[in-house]
Structures are given as C-alpha cells and as structure tokens.
Amino acid sequence: MNSTPNTNTPASAGATAIAKGTFDLTLQPQALxxxxxxxxxxxxxxxxxxxxDLVGVSQGEMLAYRVDALGSAGYVAMEKLQGTLQGRTGSLVFQHSATMDRGVxxxxxxxxxxxxxxxxxxxxxxxxxxxxxxxxxxxFSYQWGTDSQVA
Incomplete structure (x- = not known):
C-alpha cells in the first residue's frame, strides 16, 4: 500500500489541482x-x-534510443490510463516526449x-x-474541463 499522503486538492472546472503518488512500472521489449x-x-x-491520489492502471507503447556511453537517451510514448481521481472514474491518453542529456x-x-x-x-x-x-x-497537474461531470 502507498504511504504517500493525499495531496489531491479538489478542483472545480477550470481550476488546477495536483495529484501525487507512486507507480509500479513494467517495460517489455517488443519486435521492431x-x-x-x-x-x-x-x-x-x-x-x-x-x-x-490517482489510482489506476495504464498500458502503452514506447519507442526509445539510448547512447549508453554518454548517459543520453530519448523516448516517445502513448499511454492509456484508466482510473479514479477525486472520486471520478474515467480514462485518458498521455503523450510522452523525453530526453536524457548526459544524465540530465x-x-x-x-x-x-x-x-x-x-x-x-x-x-x-x-x-x-x-x-x-x-x-x-x-x-499530475490537471484541470477538469467545463464538459467534466461534477462529482
């Protein structure tokens, strides 16, 4: 069980809230x-x-490149998350783009x-x-849109 304190601030449409927590990650190589x-x-x-604050599961796919000798890398990914946030259940898709520049x-x-x-x-x-x-x-810094169902 996660010992991270609940920091999720209730948000109404248009207001920014922040959800924090931990996650377990499994990456499996796939054919190219x-x-x-x-x-x-x-x-x-x-x-x-x-x-x-956000409880759920996600699945996605990543494409990555790594330069081991220099500690540099990059990846792009798409990930569908299904879960519960502020008592609301739903799903969304995250788009990732990240780089590691000699460890930064x-x-x-x-x-x-x-x-x-x-x-x-x-x-x-x-x-x-x-x-x-x-x-x-x-x-996760997020906003409920005006289309979101009120909890």
Missing part, C-alpha cells in the same frame, strides 16, 4: 520494424499500476486533448515522473 531495427531503436510495452532529464507528458472519457471528459494536464532510489513517483 526493419527501419526501427536498422536505426538502433527499441520498442517497449508499458504497464503501470498507480497509487496515491527533460520530459513533457501531457493529456491528449479530448481523450478523457466518462467522468474525465474535458480533463487536461501535465504529468511528471521522478525516480528516487528506484521508486517511481508522479505528480
């Missing part, structure tokens, strides 16, 4: 196309289980516009990941 193999890319499936990370993980379903219709936001001593942490 001929051009991907020739380019030295890696293709991986993503499976996550999130706990904390830069990431952009955003909700694909209009990807929210059920009580998450209209949701928007940015998701960030940090890794501390092997544990994955998230912070």
């Amino acid at each position: 196309s001929e051009p991907g193999t020739t380019a030295g890319l890696r293709r991986l499936s993503i499976d996550k289980a999130l706990s904390g 990370p830069t990431q952009s993980i955003t909700v694909v516009p209009d990807s929210g379903t059920q009580a998450w219709e209209g949701i928007s936001g940015r998701f960030s990941i940090s890794i501390v001593q092997g544990q994955h942490f998230y912070e």
Whole structure:
C-alpha cells in the first residue's frame, strides 16, 4: 500500500489541482520494424499500476534510443490510463516526449486533448515522473474541463 499522503486538492472546472503518488512500472521489449531495427531503436510495452491520489492502471507503447556511453537517451510514448481521481472514474491518453542529456532529464507528458472519457471528459494536464532510489513517483497537474461531470 502507498504511504504517500493525499495531496489531491479538489478542483472545480477550470481550476488546477495536483495529484501525487507512486507507480509500479513494467517495460517489455517488443519486435521492431526493419527501419526501427536498422536505426538502433527499441520498442517497449508499458504497464503501470498507480497509487496515491490517482489510482489506476495504464498500458502503452514506447519507442526509445539510448547512447549508453554518454548517459543520453530519448523516448516517445502513448499511454492509456484508466482510473479514479477525486472520486471520478474515467480514462485518458498521455503523450510522452523525453530526453536524457548526459544524465540530465527533460520530459513533457501531457493529456491528449479530448481523450478523457466518462467522468474525465474535458480533463487536461501535465504529468511528471521522478525516480528516487528506484521508486517511481508522479505528480499530475490537471484541470477538469467545463464538459467534466461534477462529482
């Protein structure tokens, strides 16, 4: 069970709230196309289980490139998350773009516009990941759109 305190601030339509917690991550190598193999890319499936303010599971796919000797890398990914946030159940899709420049990370993980379903219709936001001593942490800064169902 997650010992992260509930930091989720209730938000009304248009107001920004922040959800925090941890997640378990499983990455599995997948077959690549001929051009991907020739380019030295890696293709991986993503499976996550999130706990904390946002509880849910996600699946997705990542395309990555890594320069081991220099500690540099980059990846893009699409990930569908299904879960519960502020008592609302729904799903959304995150779009990832991240780089590691000689050990210094830069990431952009955003909700694909209009990807929210059920009580998450209209949701928007940015998701960030940090890794501390092997544990994955998230912070999700989000807004309920005017189309979102009120809890």
